[in-house]
Amino acid sequence: MNPKRDHYPEGEALHYSLNRRYRRASIWQTLFFSALVIAILSLAALLYNVIDGAFGYVAFEYKNDPSEFSAKPLDDLSKQELLDILKANLSSGAFTKLENEKPMDTRSKSVLYTLLLERLIQIDTKQTWSMTDSIFRSAKIKAEVAEKYPEAKLEFRSWLTPVFLTTPMSSKAEFAGVRTAILGSLWMVGIAILFALPIGTGAAIYLQEYASKNFLTRIIQTNINNLAGVPSIVYGMLGLAIFVRALEPFTSGSLFGVTDSNGRTILSAGLTMGTLVLPLIIINAQEAIKSVPDSLRQAAFGVGATRWQTVWHHVLPNALPGILTGSILAVSRAIGETAPLIVVGASTFISIDPDGPFSKFTALPIQIYQWTTRAQSEFHSIAAAAIIVLLILLLTLNATAILLRNRVQRKY
Amino acid sequence: MKQENTIMENQLFRPLDLKKKIRPGESVIQALLFIAGFLSIFITLAIVYELGKEAWLFFGNPDVTFAKFFGTTEWSPGIGKYGIWPLVTSTLITSTIAIFVSLPLGLAVALFLSEYASPKARSALKPILEILAGIPTVVYGYFALLFMTPLLQSIFGKQTVEVYNMASAGLVMGIMILPLISSMSEDALSAVPRALREGAYAMGATKFETSIQVVLPAALSGIGAALIIGISRAVGETMIVAIAAGSGPNFTFNPFKAAETMTGHIARISGGDLSYNSIDYTSLFAIALMLFLVTLILNLISQGIINKFRQRYE
Incomplete structure (x- = not known):
């Protein structure tokens, strides 16, 4: 292996050098493999650490x-x-307030028991x-x-209970739940996808089916790839400057007659997140459209279809599973993103369900961040429980995406 | 039958004007699609404009001088301290630790998967890396604070390792970036033509010698691209450092001490109630603009390398 050497080993020496080379090869192979083991162990440690806390x-x-x-x-x-005890001991104002939120006798026994613990004992x-x-x-x-x-x-x-999923935020860790956070996340992701999916798919169709290979197209393509690599917190700053501040009349809902809100709403967060996942959706949709065989297009053009007829009736239906896979991946990215939400101003303490795009909101990762940074260990426990909820949500989404992807792969 | 034929004939023999557009809506659709495609350019321009505008206000403040910005080591815009260094050094330290973890591990994983593992083992092992890549960064933050930090404390002692420290954030960030580096490197390694490997085997090289002395150098540009993307990701990563690295700018080179990074600082300050037009507000945009430019340049370099590399082998 050394080019400067003027003679090569023979006989016994060759045997010896071969052995040495094989030994070195197998040592390195073990090292390469152990890197993989370290990666797997890290994943295991992470999951164990979360379950351990919950x-x-x-x-x-x-x-x-x-x-x-x-x-x-x-x-x-x-x-x-339980109901009688609550009625007898709570102040009548507090009781009426609870009654107004949801009539007491329609609440389940475990909810009443929790109320008793939370309010009285x-x-x-x-x-x-x-x-x-x-x-x-x-x-x-x-x-x-x-x-x-x-x-x-x-x-x-167990900090992860059905009650944890269905109760709103509370300042006491024992009674806090992730209901408002889950609803906030769902609203936000819904708006993000409504915004990004049509535009992203449109952009992908333009780039794959219409655009000629010129300077402008190359710029757009390079730009999309770069946008995919911009740190998420920068998108947060963009959202703060544009959606929260410049478009405040629109995102706060004051244009539509909503008064008690500023620009830090679900709508702002959803649009910010939509901007963040847009490049991701475009790139995935482009891949999906690229994988539609050219013979389909040529056949459509052959019988006299226009370009849009070809795209709408032949290319899109065949690319649809791929586009859906891409958007599911975008959804799971959006659900897990935290930094932009902090910047556009997710509130940390919200105990009322969000009731529309103009309400203040919190989201699952925001709750996890908040609870993790608290000093008391019971907040770490509910952070762990919330992480399990988040991971299960993501796992379900990704499994769906993989199943969809496999179905597409079988087809061609 | 006869009637149908005449209809067909009538249609066939009607003179066809080829210059006339049959469906004028097509050009409207094309215009809409073009706007959708062009929106991405608009987003980039909006980022540059908005960050630039506020950063301009920050640097336009007579109190903020170039000498103060790069010449002092205390950052607290609210009370007139504008030295950017504490945020920059902690960003560099956490990113460097992350790269020192993720590059060797990621490269080794990539070599194992592309050169050694059987296709069956590869398809079983890759999803594990994909799971690692799909975990939200806030969860990594939890892991850094409540697993890595206690681990470091039990190894080096509680006196040396602070509760919030750059080392645990950097190490966990390395684990986070590992799948990115390994999958990009693996792509680069498997793009190396088979003929090169066969040539090396024919000369009597072992598998290891082939991998390191033939395949690896051939894939070096792709691995370089992966490294650069990894650096860009580490510099821009927010949640891990916001949770585990500390909350407060601190000019220190000791990785076991708490120090806030650029991203962590933006997250903490913007999380509070921030009044527009204050120096705190504009300073955040100045930091974000620096982040954007650094990651943009890194991403462009990486993409340039990948494009050149593709032309060589395909």
């Missing part, structure tokens, strides 16, 4: 003794009894432990709790 022991104290409200143990109370979380600690150091934790917080109760808790 379940585990919690030590908490009741601020008010449950026996003040009921003679029976809390778990044995019927729905009617009030929980004070002392400390939380990760799942691994809770399983392997159970006895030690119990001793520690008995010593440090003699009043406290210890409970193994």
Whole structure:
């Protein structure tokens, strides 16, 4: 292998050098493989870290003794009894307010139980432990709790519950949910796709089917590829300057008679996110259109179809699965993006469901960011639970995209 | 039958004016499609214009001088401190750590997948990397703060490693960029013609010697493009550094200390209530403009390399 060498090994020396070369080759092969193992281990560590945080022991104290409200143990109370306790102990104003949000007797028993804990008994979380600690150091934790917080109760808790999915935001980690965040994310992504999918597909059709290969087309193409690489926070700044500030009358809804809002609305966020995923949609749609065989176009032109008739009746229907795959990937990108939302001003504390494009909003990744940066460990636990919700959402979306992609691949 | 024939004949023999457009709507559609295509140019112009306008206001402030901007090391526009260096150095440190993690690992993964793995193993292993690439960055931020930082603290001691530090953000960012670098490098490696490998084997080279001394140099430009895109991604990454690297500009070269990066600073300041036209507001746009220009230049270089490389082999 060394070109300067004037003689090459022979006989025993050749054998020796060959062995050495093979040994070196297999060592490096192991090293290459171990890089892959490191990547897989990182993924495993990440997922484990999230699940580890979402379940585990919690030590908490009741601020008010449950026996003040009921003679029976809390778990044995019927729905009617729970309702009576709430009615008797809540101030009439607070009760009416709850009644107005949703009539009390239509609420489920577990919701009433949570209300009782949240409003009357009030929980004070002392400390939380990760799942691994809770399983392997159970006895030690119990001793520690008995010593440090003699009043406290210890409970193994899953932070990810159906209630977590359906309750709105709360300032207490124990009662916080991701309902408003999920709805906010869905609204935002819906607007983003409504904005970006038609424009993106149109741009892709123009570039693949209409544009001649000239200077302008090359500029547009290069520009799209570059836009795909612009940091997401820069899109956030663009959204702040244009959608939130310059177009405030439109995005705040004051043009349409909505008064109690500024430009930091779902609409601004959706349009910003639409701008962010636009290059992604264009590039994917272009690939999909490119993969439609030319014979289809030639056949259509052959029987006298115009260019648009060819595109509309033959190219688009065949490219549709590919375009859909691309837009699903764009949706999952938009759902996970956080930075632009922070910049265009997602509110962090919203407990009312968003009711239209002009409402203030929060989103799933924003909640995760907020909860992760809090100091108390119970917020880390609900951040982990919210991450699991987010990852399951993304996994479902991506699995759909992959299934669609495989169906397309089978076709040609 | 007879009637149908006459209709056909009538249509056939009607004089056809080829100059007349049969469907005038076609040109309207074409115009709309062109506008959709042109919108991307408009977005770029809007970014440059909006960032430029506010950045112009920032640099137009008589208090902000060139000497202060590049000559001092404290950043706090609200109280008249305009030294950009603390934000730049922390961005460079986190990005450098990320690249030192992701380049060797990504390249090794790419070499393994393209040169060693069987097609079956490749199709089983690639989705794992795709999952890694699809995880939102805010989740990586959680991972950095609540896994990597405690890990570093248990290795180096709690005195050396602060709760918020650049090292854990950089390391996790490296894991985040790994799939990008490995998939781009793998594309470059598998684009190397088979004939080159066969030639090397014929000369008696081992698989490793072929990979490193023949295939790798041939794919070097593509790997360079991957590296540059990786740098651009690391510089622009926000959530990991916003969560794990610290909140407050800090001029330090110690990776175990907290220091805010350019992106992290934008995220933190714009997250609060920010009044338009304040120096804080315009300073964010100045930082964003720098970010945009740096990533734009890196992306253009990378794309230039890829285009040249394609022409060589295809």
